[in-house]
Amino acid sequence: MFKNYLVTVYRTFKRHPSFLLLNVLGLALGIGCSVVIYLIVNYELSYEKHHANFDHIYRVTNGESASVPHPTGDALMADYAFVDAVAKIDYEYGGIIASWEGDNQLKKMEEQDGLVFASPGLFDVFTFPALAGNLKKAVAEPNSAVISDEWATKYFGIKDGNLDQVIGKRMTINSTLSVVIKGVFLAPPATTDLPFQLVVHYDNLGDFDSDYEDGQDWDATSSSTNCYVLLKNESNKDQLSSALPGLAKKYYGEEDDGNRFGLQPLSDVHFNPVFGNFGDRVMDYRLLGALVTIAFFLVIAACINFINLSTAQASRRAREIGIRKAMGGHKGQLRAQFLTETFFITLLASFFSLALAEVMLLELQDLLGYRLSVSVVNEPGLLAYLVAIVTLVTLAAGLYPSLVLSNMGPVAALKGKSFHGKGLRGISVRKALVVFQFMISQALVFGTLVVLLQTKFLQDQPLGFDKEAIITTWVPDQSAITALRERIRAVNGVDNVSFCIGAPLSSSNSHANFYEPSVPKEQRGDLGANFKAVDENYLSLFNIELLAGRNLRQADSASAIIASEQSIHGLGFQTPAEAIGAKVRTGYDDNVREIVGVVKDFHAQTLHQELKKVILLYYQPEFYTMAIKFSAGSSSAVASETIAEVESIWNETFPEFIFDYRFLDASIAAKYETERNLATLFMIFACMAVLIGGLGLYGLISFMANERTKEIGVRKVLGAGTFQMLLMFWREVAVLLLIAFVVASPLVYTLMSNWLNDFAYQIDIGLPVFISVFAVSLLVALVSTGYRSMQAASSNPVDSLRSE
Known part of the structure; x- marks a missing residue:
């Protein structure tokens, strides 16, 4: 039986290659975009998961900041026995690093990232695999440091397997601080907001930064100073949360309200824009949620496109169905056949979607700031995702057409009148699906326009000072x-x-x-x-x-x-x-x-x-x-x-020191990089949704043309011209688009208004935005349906009325 299904599938595809091409294209676009979004979301959610105590690490916050006074960590360890470990961290964003072999300088470079001053507790709280030396003991004394294998190779030319050679070598920082390397650790992965490469004893911070003094000032904070604690039991977390008000009162006086200190889970550090992180990059949970929602609706739109194209073929396959039923075929067999066809189309589309996803990820790497690749080996979850998406798409896209086609009566099917009894209801379902499909594309176009306009508004807004033709540089x-x-x-x-x-x-x-x-x-x-x-x-x-x-x-x-x-x-x-x-x-x-x-x-x-x-x-x-x-x-x-x-x-x-400068206007523009990236992502996915929607409309017009062939012939015999026939099709399309617009606009307006609330200065979403969205939708609809509408409107009435 299954072999028979395969033969039938092959013959169907061979007879209707355009049907196969359009369906594969639509599904490949939807599945490909969903694969890209899956990989992006999975990558972002993997931040810090390499730390063994990931679920038990917390950052101490100070009001709406993660900056805490230098003595905070020492006070926590001294005052609370239930605190398992504390990591005092001061991360520096600039420094001239030099490596030495005796009195000979090997290499000198300016580093924007990687230099950190930390207490030995860093290696109790976080997981930095040791490759040489005892890391905790290595930074237990001033003027000692540990280095990553990446920097060991970079500064000393040390290769894998010879990392012990770096032990005892010397490095200088800003020519004022000299440290001896006493350990080597595995460089952190890209999915970290703790991008440490050279860890120096915390008390050496005074040799690097004159404001450090003795590190006992409770009234001074710096954005580079954080404190992390390890709390292995949930009860310890509750105990510390309850104790922090007392800590504030003890060191700031009884008049302190006790609300300054709090705890932030490590799992929140990468996603909370209020506190920021050392990676200087925050991924808002809402953006990830928006991407997941977009992926879901793009796949749904592709399924709708498949349904419309499949049912548009119904009249062409009516006699095939009639013959099968007359020869004893039952509904179950016919449904299995159509679902098998859908499965193979989806499977074929999934292969093309992987190629599309790889191309998209290659083009998106500058925008994302990292390179992802479609690899089942490096990303085992991707295979499970693909199996799930192929299964779900097969059911979502193939179930309705299989039900419709298998329910045809054999006599009506053999006469080619399969949809005349249930045609109106059939058309209504298809129209509803097209409306939903265009709601998706209109929502994405709407969101893209709003993000683009807001980004331009931010860049053009007067700031109260000049920013052009100005460079800035650090003064040592x-x-x-x-x-x-x-x-x-x-x-x-x-x-x-x-x-x-x-x-x-x-x-x-x-x-x-x-x-x-x-x-x-x-x-x-x-x-x-x-x-x-x-x-x-x-x-x-x-x-x-x-x-x-x-x-x-x-x-x-x-x-x-x-x-x-x-x-x-x-x-x-x-x-x-x-x-x-x-x-x-x-x-x-x-x-x-x-x-x-x-x-x-x-x-x-x-x-x-x-x-x-x-x-x-x-x-x-x-x-x-x-x-x-x-x-x-x-x-x-x-x-x-x-x-x-x-x-x-x-x-x-x-x-x-090295002369390193930046243009001020570029530095300010970089602060809105997230908004520009969001606009680009919206634009890409909006274009995909519009393209998929256009294919769906093509399927609807094809169905309408097949069902109304004789009506078109009668109208033309009675004097109707080609333009009148085109208006008949386009009028129905315009009505569907208008319904989609009326339903989608209030929803997406509310969503984008909420997004704009993140900005103290924002655009007004005015009438031009709504007009533009509808105009784009109408233009896409006219272009995507133009050929099929013209073909039906200019057909010879003799051909359509011959059988009558």
Whole structure:
């Protein structure tokens, strides 16, 4: 019997190759996209799963930040016996690393990632497989470090199997800190937000960062400082959660509300944008949910397309069905035959879908930031997914056509009138499926437009400062800045030079409270601001408007500040002029300072957040950044020559360091990379949905043309022209699209409005978006149905009426 089914399947495909091609194409698109999404979601969900204690590791949070004071970890271990282990971590995002063989320097490179200062507990909490030496003992003493096998090869040329050779070798960091390598560990996989390559004893942080001091300050935090704890029992987790308010009160005083510390599971670190992570990349759970939803609906759309194309073939196969039934074939056999056909089409489509998925993943690697591949060997779950998807698609796509075709009466089938009795109901089901299919494509087009418009809005929104023709670079030694400024200002093509903690919109901010000294402590409220250390050229270089008062100068380092409009409003002043001369005490350094100037508000953080209060002050020890503005109208050639000359001066000033610069406008644009990537993903999947929807419409028009062949012949005999026949088809299509639009629009509008709520500054989803979505759908419908509609409308009425 099964052999007979295979022969029938082969003959059917041979007689109707276009039917096979369209079905395989539609299913391959849907399944291929779902495979891509499966691999992306599976990759993202695998973060940190390589740690043996994954389910028992927690990060200590501090309010809405993961930054904690340096002594937090020591206090947890000293005060709570139920804490199994603590890892104090300070991750540094920049440093000049050099390797040495005796007095000979082997290699020197600037590293943006990989350098971490950590306590020995790091290796109790996390799983870093040791390849040489005892890792925990290796970092138990100052000036000791452990290195990954990846960096061992990179800096010492050590190959696998000879990693013991690196033990005892020396490395320097920023030419100020020398450490001895005492262990080697397996480099962490790509699926980690702890990308450690060189782990140095925690107390050596003072040799790297002067702000560390003795590491006992409870009032200072840094975005690079985290604390992780290992709690092997759920009861220990509950105990620590209950104890953390007491920890805050003990070290901050009884007036503390006790709510500053909390616990975040390791499983949440990769997905929570509030706290961030050292990998500097967060994948929002909602985006993963959206991708899974898109995958589901794309597969459903492909199944609908299959159903429409299959039932469109019904009249062509009516006589075959009639003969089989007349010869004793029963419904079960016919259903098995049609499901077998569906299975082989789905199986064939799945092979093509893997090729499509591989091409898509290759093209998406720059967007994703990692390379995935379709490999059952490297991804065993993929095989199970494919088996499941082929099975489900076979049932979802093949069940309805098999029921419809097997229920034909033999007499009616042999007369070719199989659908005249149940035709209206049949057409209604198909119309409903097409409506649902276009709801999917319209929703994705709608979402794509909204994300594209919001991304453009973010890029075009005024920020309150200039960002064009400006580069920024790190400054390793603040004592050399005076001479450096004068030399660089003299370079042809340089318009201005400023030293500061960071650009106006950057992650370089110090957050602290400020208040009038005369206000009692219990009445101060929570006036927090971003404090930025800047020099006297900062305002002019970034073109920040001074509304009242004067600029900062070097003599103001301990006595004056410039406040933003939001800051003075927080103090109760209505106009900038009123605030000039007011005294303010800051938590930044506990000094009482005078407001000498007020600047127009500018954005110190991305447009995801509301405009924040900003306070500028002159503080040379935190001039970690040099900003250089090029002269207006400089050509790219002149800019390149200017940068080359600046680099030459830099190398003379800091011969031990590497000149690494970034254009400010590009740095700001990178902060909205997630939105651009989302728009690209939406666009890709929207195009797939539209293409699948077009194939579905083609199937519906084919069915309508087959069922109304004689009606078309009668109309043409009575004088109807080809254009009138086309209007008859397109009118029905337009009605279906309108129904889909009316149903889908409110749903997707609500979803995208919720997404826009993540932004403090956002677009309004206006009428043009709705019109554009419907116009795109209508255009796709006309194009996809044009050929089949024209073929039916221009047919010869003699051919269609001959049998009558």
